[in-house]
Structures are given as structure tokens and as C-alpha cells.
Amino acid sequence: MDCREALPLMHEYLDGGLKGREALALKEHLLVCPACRERLKQLEKVEALVQAWPQQEVPSGLTERIMQALPPERRKQPWWLWVRRHPAASVAAVFVLVMMGSFISLWNEDTELLVKGSDLSSVVIKGDTVYVPEGKTVAGNLMVENGKVQVDGDIKGNIVVIDGTVAMASTAHISGQVTEIDQAFGWLWYKMNDWVSTISQAK
Ligand SMILES: [Zn+2]
Structure with missing residues (x-):
């Protein structure tokens, strides 16, 4: 299994829907891949964040708009097909994950007023x-x-x-x-809310 295959399995695992052979395969990959172990740790934080996020009525078509807002090269990646089938809360979590790499590095570099x-x-x-x-x-x-x-x-x-x-x-x-x-995660949360409201207002 490579990292690209491991990611959707991590989401399934967090959703509590990973069993048998797939659970074992993910476990094996995590044992040998520090990057994915770190990613799972971050995902668990995002999951907690999403859980704590006030439940809102998800406007119909939000998922589609999120997909449209993504750059085309992202949309071509196969695991986004998996995202398409999942509820909006998962989409938000995945979006944060995708953006997290750049957000965190921005966070560290950006100390100017x-x-x-x-x-x-x-x-x-x-x-x-x-x-x-x-x-x-x-x-x-x-x-x-x-x-x-x-x-x-x-x-x-x-x-x-x-x-x-x-x-x-x-x-x-x-x-x-x-x-x-005060924290990168709080900032992510703020951005996520900001971003989701922008998307929901977009026509
Ligand atoms: Zn990996």
C-alpha cells in the first residue's frame, strides 16, 4: 500500500467504518510510514475540531460547490471521488487536511505584523x-x-x-x-468557517 491508498482508509477508520483486511493493511502501512502516522494524528485533531464545530444546516449543493472551488488538478485525484460520496462535514475535514500543509508552513514563516x-x-x-x-x-x-x-x-x-x-x-x-x-488550529477553524460561508454564499 502507498500513502495515496492509505489516506481514504484513514478517513474510513476515523468514521469507524474500517474492518478486516483494510484495517490490517492500514495498520501495516502506519507501522512503516512515519508521514502517515503524523497525518493520522493531524486528522484526529481535525476530526475533534469538526466535532466541536457548531452543527449547521448544510446548504444543498455545498459539496458540489466545494468540489468546483478546488483547483482542477485536485479534482482529478482519485481520492476526491471518495470525498464526493461523503457528507459535508467530512468534506470540510478533508479540505482542512489538504490545506493544512500550506497553512501550517505559512503559520510558521509568517511572523510579520x-x-x-x-x-x-x-x-x-x-x-x-x-x-x-x-x-x-x-x-x-x-x-x-x-x-x-x-x-x-x-x-x-x-x-x-x-x-x-x-x-x-x-x-x-x-x-x-x-x-x-492564538493557535494554528484556532486559526484553521476560523479560516474554515470563513471559507465555508464564502462558498455557501457563492452562486
Ligand atoms: Zn504513508
Whole structure:
């Protein structure tokens, strides 16, 4: 068995549907393949993540849209045929797995301050800290990666801080939600939700 054959078996195993000869074959492969052992470990984490993910009504046709959103070379790979037959939660898990390689490496390399928002004219950046000064208003969402946020003014939207902190003065007013994400997995979760909602809104 090679790694490509092992992957769908791991999913079957996590779904509790792997028996007999296939279970044995997977076990044998895992004994000799550290890469797949690591992958299974990550899959188990993703599985736990998906379990903890709030149950949502899955819009009809979501699976098809996910398949369409994938690059064509991915769609040609045979194990995606297996994905097609599985429920949307599994699709989400598989998607995270596929993206995980690049996400994790991005996570490790990307330690520079990143500030995103639709209105950054009132935002002041000093060193690794992003300030919203008192009396100033940010008209929209604010996302900061790898930095601190000090809010003394108003934010008319949500704040998402990834791998950083947010501090609010008594003068601060934030109309939306404040989300702090400190771990790669939390970030993945956030991305997954973000991505799934993008897909479900797409026509
Ligand atoms: Zn392997």
C-alpha cells in the first residue's frame, strides 16, 4: 500500500467504518510510514475540531460547490471521488487536511505584523502595536496578525486578532465582536468557517 491508498482508509477508520483486511493493511502501512502516522494524528485533531464545530444546516449543493472551488488538478485525484460520496462535514475535514500543509508552513514563516481592514485611515501603527486612538473611528472590520491592538477609539465592526492581544481602554467602543485566535488550529477553524460561508454564499 502507498500513502495515496492509505489516506481514504484513514478517513474510513476515523468514521469507524474500517474492518478486516483494510484495517490490517492500514495498520501495516502506519507501522512503516512515519508521514502517515503524523497525518493520522493531524486528522484526529481535525476530526475533534469538526466535532466541536457548531452543527449547521448544510446548504444543498455545498459539496458540489466545494468540489468546483478546488483547483482542477485536485479534482482529478482519485481520492476526491471518495470525498464526493461523503457528507459535508467530512468534506470540510478533508479540505482542512489538504490545506493544512500550506497553512501550517505559512503559520510558521509568517511572523510579520499584518493589518487588514476596509478603513485603516485612523489606525496608527507603532512597532508591533496597532492603535485606534481616542476620538477616532474605524468604519469597518479590523484584522491584525502577529501584533497587539490597543483600542482607545471606536470600531464600527469586528476585530479579529490572530496570534496577538487586544486591549481596550474605557473610551473604546466596538460595535462588533472581538475574536482572539492564538493557535494554528484556532486559526484553521476560523479560516474554515470563513471559507465555508464564502462558498455557501457563492452562486
Ligand atoms: Zn504513508
